[in-house]
Amino acid sequence: DSHNLAKRKEVRKSLRVKVISMGNPEVGKSCLIKRYCEKRFVHKYMATIGIDYGVTKVHVRDREVKVNIFDMAGHPFFYEVRNEFYKDTQGALLVFDVGSRDSFDALDGWLAEMRHEMGPHGSPDDVLVVVCANKVETGRRRVVDDSEGRLWAESRGFLYFETSAQTGEGVGEMFQTLFAAIVELCDNGGRRPTPAVTVGFTKEQADAIRRIRNSRDCWEMLGLKPGANRDEINKAYRKLAVLLHPDKSVAPGSEDAFKAIVNARTVLLRSSD
Ligand code: GTP
Ligand code: MG
Helix, strand or coil: CHHHHHHHHHHHHCEEEEEEEECCCCCCHHHHHHHHHHCCCCCCCCCCCCEEEEEEEEEECCEEEEEEEEEECCCHHHHHHHHHHCCCCCEEEEEEECCCHHHHHCHHHHHHHHHHHHCCCCCHHHCEEEEEEECCCCCCCCCCCHHHHHHHHHCCCCEEEECCCCCCCCHHHHHHHHHHHHHHHHHCCCCCCCHHHHCCCCHHHHHHHHHHHHCCCHHHHCCCCCCCCHHHHHHHHHHHHHHHCCCCCCCCCHHHHHHHHHHHHHHHHHHCC
């Protein structure tokens, strides 16, 4: 009946999205979120411990959007806590302080962390990133100017906003633009399919690829202790080769991982002669 129809229509229109915040400690990630959600500003610095979670409802055109915000701690100490929250993200606030060159230089590192932590299932290219040049109120010392920040962001296809969590400047516009862009992405089918549909490979394969990608040397790549003998090298190699042979594995990154272990084995055997 018409009641159910209306209800179904509403369900279709409502959307759940996930947004994360990234950037060095003290750049103002939590304050930007607080400014938007609670319309207030706190001067005293209270470092986020690990991760803060909040939900807010917003409207984009005729859609009601439930936004889950995961506000990450910028301090390296909390890497272990925040790293698992990168997955299944549609939007990311990438924040720096216009008065801190370091915080601007760190942006590439934050992108790399996101790329790395999303793992083989997610694609960072599907994440809408908004770069926030924060603390722009007049009279405050500034070392990264508008054009430098904007160029960095736009050359990577990111949104760019100048913001101040203190005065509220740019904050509402920044969030609203991000949410609108996310909704558009979802409507265009940009939403990643759920892993259950796409997975044609095992967790063991995915984990091996990830480990190989992250390893610092050939020993680590084959999962060996430095100085292992030829037998051990060959055995470890064979096990991985069976797992990752491009003819057998459809896991993304198999081919590169396979090449890497072939190379690692060659290098190690040569040096153990
Ligand atoms: P972590 O949680 O440690 O990663 O830091 P954060 O990025 O969340 O920083 P937070 O939002 O806690 O703000 C850090 C400090 O900067 C606080 O003292 C804030 O009051 C101050 N701050 C945040 N935004 C602004 C701003 O727009 N202008 C000025 N002047 N100060 C700000
Ligand atoms: Mg914080």
